[in-house]
Amino acid sequence: MAGLKDATAIVGIGQTAFAKHLPEDERTLACRAVLAALDDAGISPDEVDALASYTMEETDEVELAKAVGFGDLTFFSKVGYGGGGSCATVAHLAAAIATGQATVGVAWRSRKRGSGPRPWKNTAVQLPTPAQWTRPFGLLRPVDEIALLARRYLHEYGATRDHLFNVALACRNRANQNPAAIMYDRPLTREMYMTARWISEPLCLFDNCLETDGALACVIVSSERARDCRRAPVYVHSAAQGLPAQHHGMVNYWNDDPLTGPAWTAARHLWKHADFTPQDVDVAQIYDAFTPLIPLSLEGYGFCARGEGGAFTEGGALEIGGRLPLNTGGGGLSEAYVHGFNLINEGVKQLRGTSTAQVPGASTCLVTAGEGVPTSALLLRT
Amino acid sequence: MLEPLVDTDGAPFWQYAAQGELRVQTCADCGEPRFPPRPCCPHCQSFASEWRPVSGRGRIWSYVVPHPPLLPDYAERAPYNVILVELADAPRIRLVGNLVREAGAPLDSLDPDRVRVGARVQVVFDPATGLPQWILERS
Numbered sequence: 235m236a237g238l239k240d241a242t243a244i245v246g247i248g249q250t251a252f253a254k255h256l257p258e259d260e261r262t263l264a265c266r267a268v269l270a271a272l273d274d275a276g277i278s279p280d281e282v283d284a285l286a287s288y289t290m291e292e293t294d295e296v297e298l299a300k301a302v303g304f305g306d307l308t309f310f311s312k313v314g315y316g317g318g319g320s321c322a323t324v325a326h327l328a329a330a331i332a333t334g335q336a337t338v339g340v341a342w343r344s345r346k347r348g349s350g351p352r353p354w355k356n357t358a359v360q361l362p363t364p365a366q367w368t369r370p371f372g373l374l375r376p377v378d379e380i381a382l383l384a385r386r387y388l389h390e391y392g393a394t395r396d397h398l399f400n401v402a403l404a405c406r407n408r409a410n411q412n413p414a415a416i417m418y419d420r421p422l423t424r425e426m427y428m429t430a431r432w433i434s435e436p437l438c439l440f441d442n443c444l445e446t447d448g449a450l451a452c453v454i455v456s457s458e459r460a461r462d463c464r465r466a467p468v469y470v471h472s473a474a475q476g477l478p479a480q481h482h483g484m485v486n487y488w489n490d491d492p493l494t495g496p497a498w499t500a501a502r503h504l505w506k507h508a509d510f511t512p513q514d515v516d517v518a519q520i521y522d523a524f525t526p527l528i529p530l531s532l533e534g535y536g537f538c539a540r541g542e543g544g545a546f547t548e549g550g551a552l553e554i555g556g557r558l559p560l561n562t563g564g565g566g567l568s569e570a571y572v573h574g575f576n577l578i579n580e581g582v583k584q585l586r587g588t589s590t591a592q593v594p595g596a597s598t599c600l601v602t603a604g605e606g607v608p609t610s611a612l613l614l615r616t
Numbered sequence: 617m618l619e620p621l622v623d624t625d626g627a628p629f630w631q632y633a634a635q636g637e638l639r640v641q642t643c644a645d646c647g648e649p650r651f652p653p654r655p656c657c658p659h660c661q662s663f664a665s666e667w668r669p670v671s672g673r674g675r676i677w678s679y680v681v682p683h684p685p686l687l688p689d690y691a692e693r694a695p696y697n698v699i700l701v702e703l704a705d706a707p708r709i710r711l712v713g714n715l716v717r718e719a720g721a722p723l724d725s726l727d728p729d730r731v732r733v734g735a736r737v738q739v740v741f742d743p744a745t746g747l748p749q750w751i752l753e754r755s
Contacts, residue, residue, distance in 0.1 A: 357687065369618050370620050372690045374682065374686055375682075375686075382678045383678070385680060432695070433683055436680075482652075487700055488708060488710060
């Protein structure tokens with residue numbers, strides 16, 4: 235079986251500005267990001283025949299296709315579970331193109347989470363989590379749900395708030411190098427972190443991602459075609475989704491081992507189909523809606539053993555020059571929170587050698603989607 | 617305060633709670649308890665279930681202390697505790713709730729500093745709402 239390995243490549247990336255408030259609506263932002271990605275690839279919109287996005291994406295295929303002038307579409311897919319779907323959008327397009335269902339795929343996400351509503355404020359629906367078991371008791375927001383796991387993680391493994399600070403700091407330091415990042419001109423200190431207001435103890439303000447308006451997109455074609463594109467191809471080396479047995483989403487409280495999650499499932503499949511190992515990853519873009527997702531993901535994707543994710547962050551490990559440079563555009567914590575799509579595009583920039591915080595000679599990159607929900611991941615290589 | 621948005625599978629839990637009973641859905645064929653409630657048993661695929669009483673004792677597996685921004689009713693009570701209780705009779709079942717001073721007391725009735733991972737707790741029921749609450753077990 236030929237499989238997905240290096241069969242497709244990302245050849246175009248595009249994004250809008252990121253801000254707390256952008257004047258244009260989500261549909262317009264989606265069009266701008268998609269057209270920017272196609273222009274970057276040197277591919278005309280009428281050649282696009284495949285689309286993939288998130289189920290939470292508000293701009294549907296019909297709206298996008300008629301606005302930007304796509305050709306006849308033969309494959310379109312949407313992935314559920316919020317930020318868990320980010321990498322899966324690329325994975326679905328890679329599968330469609332590798333199997334001949336389509337030739338030019340576009341994945342995108344456009345969201346006004348900065349100026350738009352907070353989903354958890356809606357009290358009329360169950361939300362993605364089984365709300366009847368949690369919300370009456372005041373476990374209202376995603377941060378509360380993850381903080382319950384974070385408290386247990388700190389308790390069980392002896393990890394500390396300093397470990398979470400290491401994550402927040404690495405992301406902020408990279409954002410301080412990235413003029414497009416929301417937090418470009420806002421350095422973070424340990425004192426600021428340790429004295430910040432609580433959001434849901436044990437998590438403080440800086441353990442939470444930003445609330446951002448913005449849109450991003452990327453273009454995927456076969457590796458054969460990629461050789462003729464404007465930019466150096468970034469190959470999709472391996473791709474996986476992960477929904478573990480007896481998993482419960484962000485309220486993963488009802489199984490034997492709540493401190494392992496979808497990352498472990500996605501990782502098994504990801505590495506099984508890869509020619510390299512976690513030790514060979516030059517740079518990682520790990521979904522960071524909340525800082526505790528990083529130690530959990532470091533364990534899940536095999537960079538360290540169970541319970542060692544906190545300690546892994548010590549000694550500048552996540553900084554440029556460290557063991558595993560992390561979220562080099564600033565991530566969801568400090569660049570922009572657009573359901574993790576900026577992590578995909580930043581992975582592409584690293585392997586093109588064009589990141590604002592370039593890891594010298596980077597040739598392999600792990601990109602992950604949200605941990606704590608049914609997730610997905612990509613291994614990219616030059 | 618929010619009331620449970622009850623679904624078909626979950627309704628019996630709340631009905632028993634309103635009567636002052638803590639019960640969990642259990643497979644009528646293989647005897648495996650499951651939570652949250654669902655149509656069939658993930659172990660033996662049986663659609664037959666019953667609601668088995670549990671002791672109402674457990675230990676705090678984890679807890680959080682939310683601060684604003686919150687929904688208005690909850691912001692008024694913040695900071696309050698939310699605990700996750702691992703049931704003594706069914707350790708895979710961990711119920712979200714609040715540690716309170718006594719049955720019927722609000723969710724901010726206990727100083728958050730008194731909440732500890734591992735503390736033994738006992739279920740009580742709020743006479744006004746019928747919702748389960750938790751108090752520290754007297755040692």
